[in-house]
Amino acid sequence: MATHKLLLLAGDGIGPEVMEEVKRVIAWLEKAGLASFAIEEGLVGGAAYDAHGASISEADMALAKAADAVIFGAVGGPKWADVGYDVRPEAGLLRLRKDLELFANLRPAICYPALAEASSLKPEVVEGLDILIVRELTGGVYFGEPKTITDLGNGQKRAIDTQVYDTFEIERIAAVAFELARTRRNKVTSSEKHNVMKSGVLWKEVVTQLHARAYKDVELDHQLADSLAMQLVRWPKQYDVIVTDNLFGDILSDLAAMLTGSIGMLPSASLGAADAAGRRASMYEPVHGSAPDIAGKGIANPIAMIGSLAMALRYSLGQGEVADRIEKAIAAVLDAGKRTADIAPKGTPSISTSAMGTAIVEALDAGA
Ligand SMILES: NC(=O)c1ccc[n+]([C@@H]2O[C@H](COP(=O)([O-])OP(=O)(O)OC[C@H]3O[C@@H](n4cnc5c(N)ncnc54)[C@H](O)[C@@H]3O)[C@@H](O)[C@H]2O)c1
Ligand SMILES: CC(C)[C@H](C(=O)O)[C@@H](O)C(=O)O
Ligand SMILES: [Mg+2]
Secondary structure: OOEEEEEEEEEOOOHHHHHHHHHHHHHHHHHOOOOEEEEEEEOOOHHHHHHHOOOOOHHHHHHHHHOOEEEEEEOOOHHHOOOOHHHOHHHHHHHHHHHOOOOEEEEEEEOOHHHHHHOOOOHHHHOOOEEEEEEEOOOHHHOEEEEEEEEOOOOOEEEEEEOOOOHHHHHHHHHHHHHHHHOOOOEEEEEEOOOOOHHHHHHHHHHHHHHHHHOOOOEEEEEEHHHHHHHHHHOHHHOOEEEEOHHHHHHHHHHHHOOOOOHHHOOOEEEOOOOOOOOOOEEEOOOOOOOOOOOOOOOOOOHHHHHHHHHHHHHOOOOHHHHHHHHHHHHHHHHOOOOOHHHOOOOOOOOOHHHHHHHHHHHHHOOO
8 A cells, every 4th residue: 555645734723733633534544554644744834933933944845845745734823913924824835835836726615414504504505515616826916026015205105916827827727627627517617807807808718718629518607706706605506616816716715615614614625737757746724724713722623624634635645435435424423413613503512623533533433
């Protein structure tokens, strides 16, 4: 059996709390003889800043590059509010994405049957929901230059962020969306704002041309990002795969999280391009952040983090059947009524982070 080289970067706030539960699932998989791992651990975010004055060290960047997959918790928090833009905790995350060229961010929003009642919407709106947001992750306004704050000298300052997209960046993310749609319900909705942004004009043109050239069998729609946000709340089940840029994808995936019950439920995969040997860099992380408001209380939901390990097994480690098993165990635990506070209906009892981890490991043990 192949040994998978993983780098665990737990980060800050609830990151280490939910990573503990992933470690327990990893230990269970090894004990059950289902997978074999070589685990390294590193620091990222505020934890790395406290240790080395940078939000990720060169040594940990090298480990990330050498790993079969990086498993990432969350970064950030009020403790590092004044450390400076270049060393803020989030800079470590963005550097990992950029330096590993993780351009394709898959954010599935699946409403587990038992959680339809935990959604902010009526159960019939979200029951059976299974959509996939494909977010471009290494371009757009996150990385475009110039990115500056300038003193104008008259008591005024000017801040500039720049949205930049080249044809190849749009083409490669759209290709990922079309390929994934073929394995699902064969429909892609491409979203931008071509009515106000030149990058939106190019985005729509490139996606349309690629579709005509190579993916005519897939249904393609275009939808302005503001209207898509509205439709996602109104009737999300009309979508299959949504492909969009870095910033719209960030916002729309947090919105989609609430369709599933909680942001504590949403895993993600960030993938690079495959090299000649078929190897590609990858990182797996929950969509949520470090949740400073609940950090240290032991109540965070570990499902997004454990679901991210399942995505690593499916997309990078060639063990899709083990990923299915983990997701089945999560569904079984939810069916049995186990809820962390974020997914428990008001006034009903909830369990801790570690009790949820225990329940998932027990469900795996029971062969769920
Ligand atoms: N990938 C990442 O590391 C990442 C992602 C988003 C935000 N952040 C950072 O995290 C910090 C806090 O950001 P925020 O508060 O806007 O977003 P957040 O996602 O950390 O929290 C938003 C809300 O969701 C709740 N929540 C989040 N994850 C949860 C979980 N697993 N279980 C239960 N409840 C959960 C929080 O308690 C909070 O009320 C900021 O510094 C931000 O930059 C990091
Ligand atoms: C923490 C932040 C840099 C990050 C982003 O904006 O991409 C986060 O919100 C996410 O969704 O992964
Ligand atoms: Mg976000």
